[in-house]
Amino acid sequence: YTVNTWDINEKYAHRVGKKKPNALGLFDTHGNVWEWCQDGYDKEEYSRYSGKTVDDPSGPSEQTWGRVHRGGSFFNSVRYTRPSCRSGIPASHRNFNIGFRVVAVK
Numbered sequence: 066y067t068v069n070t071w072d073i074n075e076k077y078a079h080r081v082g083k084k085k086p087n088a089l090g091l092f093d094t095h096g097n098v099w100e101w102c103q104d105g106y107d108k109e110e111y112s113r114y115s116g117k118t119v120d121d122p123s124g125p126s127e128q129t130w131g132r133v134h135r136g137g138s139f140f141n142s143v144r145y146t147r148p149s150c151r152s153g154i155p156a157s158h159r160n161f162n163i164g165f166r167v168v169a170v171k
Contacts, residue, residue: 081097100165101134106131141162
């Protein structure tokens with residue numbers, strides 16, 4: 066992909082399922098709203114310069130700077146719309162382009 070919805074003048078979050086699913090059949094996992102995760106944020110753990118190789122990091126057990134949000138939003142360039150694009154955000158922060166995914170297990 067070379068453009069995100071912002072680039073085609075769709076400057077808003079979309080209802081789930083309005084865009085094509087990814088290779089796993091999941092809808093709206095990247096580029097709709099930043100996904101707020103349960104993982105605690107650790108700047109060093111997510112740094113490509115740290116020398117660490119970590120699969121599915123969960124962050125520090127003691128939350129020191131907030132939670133991870135990942136995947137980019139409609140408001141971002143397409144280069145941010147990937148799961149490896151992560152940052153930390155305090156739990157008290159609210160914004161129009163951050164959400165979370167509700168998962169139900171049957």
